[in-house]
Structures are given as C-alpha cells and as structure tokens.
Amino acid sequence: MNGALGATSGGLPDELMSLIFLNCLETDDIGCVTPSSTSAPLLPSWVCRRWRRICLSTPQLWTGVNLQDLTREGLYAVNRTALLSLLDLWIRRSRSCSISIRFSYTDLSDAGSGMMLFLPGPDDDSAYLHDIRALIQRLLSCQHRWRALDVTVLDLSTVEPLLQAVSARPASPRLEYLSIATQYLGIFGEIRTYNLQLASHLRTIRIMSPLIVPEGNGVQFERLSELTLKYCSSMMGCLQWIDKAPNLETLRVRFFGAGGESFENGTRTRRLRKLVDLQISSFSSDSDPTAFINLLELPALEELFFDMNDLIESRSWSCVLELLKRSRPRALQALALLGTPMSQEDILACLRMSPKLTYLNLGTVTDNILDALSASAPCQPKSSTPLCPSLEVLEIADVTDCSAASLVNFASSRCRDKSDDVSAAECELRFEGDNRWETLETLVIPCDPDYDLIGHPDIMQCVAKGLSVEHKDLAFDILPPRRLAQRLTPA
Structure with a gap:
C-alpha cells in the first residue's frame, strides 16, 4: 500500500484517500478489525503526516476492534496493559460513531485451557479480576455508542456490569448485536433473569454461557431475528426467549x-x-x-x-x-x-x-433409504419419482448400515453430468427428459480407509462427470446446513 499508492497519492483529495483507507479494512462478521501493524487502520496512520491526519480525521476507520485473537497464546505477544491501550485507542478515535467491540479474556494462570466445570476461588488470580474490571470500565465509558458487543470471559459474574448497563438507563440505544460467552459453563448454577426491556432494539443475541432469560414482563423484542443459546440448561428458559421474540428467523439451541x-x-x-x-x-x-x-x-x-x-x-x-x-x-x-x-x-x-x-445430512443411512432416493432400483429400469428430486448434496456420517452397491447405484442414478463435452442445451434437455433426476453434485462420506468407494468404476465415472466425492472426519467437522450451502454457492 505504501509502495504503489504512496508515490501517486499526493494529488488525491482527502475525501478520496479516506474512502481508499476504508476499503482497505479487513473486518469480521460484526465489522471489527484485528489490530495489526501490517494492515489498516494502523498501517496507513504511520506512513506519513498527511496519511496520519487523514486516518485520525476519519472516525469510521476506528468503529470496530477485535481483541479476541490478541489474547490467544502463540498469535500475538500482547500484555494486559497493551490490551487496554488498544481498546482505549479505538474508543477515542471513533469519536461519536457507533462502535463494535469483540474481546476474549480468559487468561487465568491456574485454569488451564478448555471449558471449566468449577470456578476457581476469588483469590486464585487477583490480577485477572483487576484487569477484567478495568476492561469492563473501558467498555462502559462508551456504552451509549455500542452497536455490537461480543465478550468472552471466565465467569458470568465478571460481565454483570455490562448486563446491568443493557438493562438499565441510559442503556445502549444503538446496540444491535450482543454475544456473551464464558469459559465456565455454570451447569450447576441458577438461571439468571434480567429486565431487558430497554434492549428491545437488539437484532442478534448469542448466549454461550449459563442461561440468561428476560423477565416475564409484557415487553417484546420485535427486532430480534437471531437467537443462539448454547449450553442451555432449561427448555422453559428457552421458551421464555421465544415468547419475547415473535419475529425470529434463526434459532440455534444446544x-x-x-x-x-x-x-x-x-x-x-x-x-x-x-x-x-x-x-x-x-x-x-x-x-x-x-x-x-x-x-x-x-x-x-x-x-x-x-x-x-x-x-x-x-x-x-x-x-x-x-x-x-x-x-x-x-x-x-x-x-x-x-x-x-x-x-x-x-x-x-x-x-x-x-x-x-437440496441438502440432506443423515447420521446413518440404510439401503431402503438410498433406494428411495435413487432414480432407479438396482438391476431394474427407471422407477417412479425418487424422494428429494432436487437433491444436490447428500452427506452421510455412518455407512455401516448400507451396502456399497446401494450407495453406488444412488450416486450413478442421481449424478449431474457437468462434463465439458455436454452443452448447456443438452443439460437442459436431459433435465426435462428421462434424466431429470440427475441433480446430485456432492456426496460426502466418512473417512474410512476400508471403504474404498472412490475406487469403484461407476463412482469414478460419476467423478469424471463432475460429482464431488468428499471424505471427512465427522468427529471434527460437522457442518450446519447454512454453512455448507454458503460454501457450495457459486461466486
């Protein structure tokens, strides 16, 4: 950026330079930037006096900061003081703009890594408690400007001031996204109830901690479209959220x-x-x-x-x-x-x-299910309409209950021909004719060296036509439908 643009930017107006810098931002899903000396907004602010003046006079460059990665061992060597300094920097330079903040702070020396079933004693790490309180105070200093807040800490009690700020006046009139996660699951604790009537403007709520529920007043979250409750210890508590959010579009509960x-x-x-x-x-x-x-x-x-x-x-x-x-x-x-x-x-x-x-993911599959999905039964002519006639992706977690013959027949009868020698007109004609059930584009099966499906001649022919056969270890790669659909959507 300093090489090509720096040599020719002398004649560009400040407004255009600001737009260029804004387009250089690499933001996450809530508009946050991970601070780095090699990328915007820090890098252009260090190039020259003019660039620095433009960066400091463009508060939109500083409206989102992700401090989550900075606290993970092995990525960045950032101490606790530097973490506070970076947060202060973004809060100050964003001026009166709405701000999004994401940070993770679970650095307790005796806690180890992973989820915790029991909390350490209050005196186990006084430095952690001191630092997390300082972080919370920095956040509260700009609560009237919060647009998105994503916080990961050890225990829910440490973010009590944040939840009270959302629940009480002057509240956070711009807050649209709230995510609370804790390393301590709190499965032996009580459900916490808050009066969230002033947070009715929220669009996304994610609670990955001991369950938080709204009070049973008449206020509803009309704008809330996405609700995630992980490690949810009460089905009744989940119903309380649903009763408050009549316009939900996405609901994820574990x-x-x-x-x-x-x-x-x-x-x-x-x-x-x-x-x-x-x-x-x-x-x-x-x-x-x-x-x-x-x-x-x-x-x-x-x-x-x-x-x-x-x-x-x-x-x-x-x-x-x-x-x-x-x-x-x-x-x-x-x-x-x-x-x-x-x-x-x-x-x-x-x-x-x-x-x-168009997408089907089954933990286990039988020959009868595969035959019902196939466009033809084994060793028989074309049958009637198969189940899921528009199926594009089939994902199977366990193939022990089905035969290779049924799986091969399913793939062969439903595989879409995308080979180069088939014209678009021929594909359209086939889709309307006898081969109209040939819609399958991806087949995902478990990674099993003893199950050599890919070596079968019929499967090899399907692969030549364009079928993608993927192997994966489902213990580490369980893909929800929306994520897989996004991955398969052409650019």
Whole structure:
C-alpha cells in the first residue's frame, strides 16, 4: 500500500484517500478489525503526516476492534496493559460513531485451557479480576455508542456490569448485536433473569454461557431475528426467549443438563411464522428436547438441523416428523438428522414431506433409504419419482448400515453430468427428459480407509462427470446446513 499508492497519492483529495483507507479494512462478521501493524487502520496512520491526519480525521476507520485473537497464546505477544491501550485507542478515535467491540479474556494462570466445570476461588488470580474490571470500565465509558458487543470471559459474574448497563438507563440505544460467552459453563448454577426491556432494539443475541432469560414482563423484542443459546440448561428458559421474540428467523439451541423439566398438557404451541433456520443439538444424555420440539410450529422453515450426538435413548423418537406434519413448511431445502434415535420409517416419512430438499445430512443411512432416493432400483429400469428430486448434496456420517452397491447405484442414478463435452442445451434437455433426476453434485462420506468407494468404476465415472466425492472426519467437522450451502454457492 505504501509502495504503489504512496508515490501517486499526493494529488488525491482527502475525501478520496479516506474512502481508499476504508476499503482497505479487513473486518469480521460484526465489522471489527484485528489490530495489526501490517494492515489498516494502523498501517496507513504511520506512513506519513498527511496519511496520519487523514486516518485520525476519519472516525469510521476506528468503529470496530477485535481483541479476541490478541489474547490467544502463540498469535500475538500482547500484555494486559497493551490490551487496554488498544481498546482505549479505538474508543477515542471513533469519536461519536457507533462502535463494535469483540474481546476474549480468559487468561487465568491456574485454569488451564478448555471449558471449566468449577470456578476457581476469588483469590486464585487477583490480577485477572483487576484487569477484567478495568476492561469492563473501558467498555462502559462508551456504552451509549455500542452497536455490537461480543465478550468472552471466565465467569458470568465478571460481565454483570455490562448486563446491568443493557438493562438499565441510559442503556445502549444503538446496540444491535450482543454475544456473551464464558469459559465456565455454570451447569450447576441458577438461571439468571434480567429486565431487558430497554434492549428491545437488539437484532442478534448469542448466549454461550449459563442461561440468561428476560423477565416475564409484557415487553417484546420485535427486532430480534437471531437467537443462539448454547449450553442451555432449561427448555422453559428457552421458551421464555421465544415468547419475547415473535419475529425470529434463526434459532440455534444446544441443550446441556436440561433434563427433569416437565410441561403441562395445556402448554400452548409457539407458532414462529418467520423462522427459517432451526438448529437443535443435545450435549448430555438427560437433555431430550422432544417436549420442547412438540411446542413449535414453523411454517416458513427452510433449514432444519438436529444433532443429538447419539445420547438420546428412545424407542420412538417421532418429534421431528410431528414437527413437519404440524408446520407443513413449503420451502424446506436443508435437513440434517445426526445422532438421533429416529426409525427408518420416520426418516422416510420426513423425506416424503420435503420434496424441495437440496441438502440432506443423515447420521446413518440404510439401503431402503438410498433406494428411495435413487432414480432407479438396482438391476431394474427407471422407477417412479425418487424422494428429494432436487437433491444436490447428500452427506452421510455412518455407512455401516448400507451396502456399497446401494450407495453406488444412488450416486450413478442421481449424478449431474457437468462434463465439458455436454452443452448447456443438452443439460437442459436431459433435465426435462428421462434424466431429470440427475441433480446430485456432492456426496460426502466418512473417512474410512476400508471403504474404498472412490475406487469403484461407476463412482469414478460419476467423478469424471463432475460429482464431488468428499471424505471427512465427522468427529471434527460437522457442518450446519447454512454453512455448507454458503460454501457450495457459486461466486
């Protein structure tokens, strides 16, 4: 930047230089920049006097700072004093603009890494407590300008002042995004309740900590469109959030230690008319979400993701099928059923109710399911319409319950021909003719050296046509539908 632009920028007006610097910012999902001496906004502010003047007179360059990576061992050597100095720098230079702040501070010498099940004593690291209080005070100094706040700390009690600031006047009139995460799960603690009526302008809330719930007053979060509750220890607490957010579009919940709750028979169904993305997972054997799922009705659903991690013991787990029957979504495009105790019959019934699926992720698959998805049965001519006629991606976590022959037949009968020697007109003609079910573009199977599917001649022919066959270790790579759909969307 200093080489090419610096030699020719003398005649450019300051306003144009400001726009150039703004376009050099590398921001994350909430508009934050990770401070670096090799990138904007710090780098151009050190080049020359004029560039520095322009940078300091452009507060939009300093409206988002990500201090999360700075506290991770091995990435940057930033001490606690420097962390406060960087935060001060962005707060000061952003002037009166709205500001987004993301920081992670879990540097407790005796805590080690990873999640904590028990908190250390109050005297275990007085330096940490002193520093986190100083960080909180810096944040509170600009709370009237918060646009996005993403905080990761050891314990929820350390961010109590932030939650009180959101709940009390003068509150944070510009706050749209709030994320609270703790290293301590707090699974043995109580649910915390806050009067969040002044935070009704929030659009995104993510709570990855002991559960926080709003008070049961009449105030609703009309603008709230995305809600994430991880390590959620109460299904009733989750319902309290849903009752406050009638316009939710995305709901992601991971239940952990949420067993023992019961709902009255007369508990009403929650109809979320705008919800398009539902993701529910369970991280403990006592967190069967059946009772919670049975209270949902989602007519606008487009993506449905379940991951029970094989922790739910049930002979009849039909809550997903009942949800689809109750909701009748017209545009369900992505479905993931991982680690659920669902029967083969229920899975097939779900697929029959989802004719517009383009993405399907199954924890396990049988020959009967593959045959129902195939455009032709083995050793037989073309059959009737297969299930999921628009399917583009099939992802399978476990192939032990299906034969290689059924998997090969499915891929061969549904593979889309994208080879160079097939013209666009021929592809269109094939799509309307006998080969109209050839829609499959990606097949994802587990990484298993004993399962040599890729070496099968028919699969090799599919790969030559353009089928992408991917292997992955599902223990470390579980991809929710939306992320996979984004990855597969052409630029």
